[in-house]
Amino acid sequence: MPLDQPTLNSLGIAKAPADTRVVVAMSGGVDSSVVAAMLAEEGYDVVGVTLQLYDHGAALAKKGACCAGRDIHDARRVAETMGFPHYVLDYEDTFRESVIDEFADAYLGGATPVPCIRCNERVKFRDLLETARDLDADCMATGHYIQRKMGARGPELHRAADPVRDQSYFLFSTTGEQLDYLRFPLGHLHDKAATRALAAKYGLPVADKPDSQDICFVPNGDYAAVIEKLRPDAAQPGAIVDMDGRELARHDGIINYTVGQRRGLGIGGLSEPLYVVKLDPDRRHVVVGPKSALATRLVPLREINWLGDAPLASRGEWHIGVKVRSTRPPREAILRPKANDLAEVELLTPEEGVSPGQACVFYDLDDTRVLGGGWIWRGY
Structure with a gap:
């Protein structure tokens, strides 16, 4: 007679919620606040963590920016409202070395970087994730709009149910090992109104807080001004x-x-x-x-992160969907592995404005699954 399978909680862990510790990465915004409140209400052992990524009084900081002083205060208020512990971790040096310095150097090199991807890759899903493990957490949850689904070979990354809010472009470099540990409780929601309704239901002080629009350390989208501060001779x-x-x-x-x-x-x-x-x-x-000169068909990629079931180099070509901009829907393309983490993408319909430093993210043509991606560069 087969043994009974252990009962999984809502996070897919074979423990009672009260015995399941979850570190929630809290930016101070409504999304991560709702995740923390939702899990606390379900009875999980929630620990909120907010990262201080730069000096709030420095010239780079701005009111309302992600992880600025106001946001840390808001995250703390949410934790007090829901009755779970909250910690602020000083990640200024890590953030400058891993994200800001590369951002400045990439612009000086004629590229168009996407620092939010590097922040997820090098700070939140690497250093913060290790901190969560050090706190004996069973998993780490975030407010990103993306879905983690169990497939035949383990957890898979999928686009969010709401295509407008989908953040898969910014999370393509998430590894399979990280995906084992991460949870994204908002990915199934069909619009942002549902998230704000939950915030109001829990009585959260951030229920009506506006979404942040700019890169957190770039005031008013003025990239050049920030780079000149970081590199005075730029x-x-x-x-x-x-x-x-x-x-x-x-x-x-x-x-x-x-x-x-x-x-x-x-x-x-x-x-x-x-x-x-x-x-x-x-x-x-x-x-x-002329505008016609912007059309690009062949896109060289490096630093490939592959999330498909079969090895990337197991065949010569992959027919996939790709995004070369976060705001554009996936377009049909052919992915040709070259060597190690190098590949070339052929776009079946040329795209305009493709630039080194941006990401090219891979999708299953027949599903919502994210197959990874790579960084656009100038060529081999």
């Missing part, structure tokens, strides 16, 4: 040139430009609008051209 002048190398104008630093940019080029009297199609940091050139 803004070196140079030339704006056409695709044949002819100088059309001068600029005050390539940190002020991104691939796909049209406005603010300072070039007049032309028959057609020009766009930034490439940044050449070695020559300090901003290369401009």
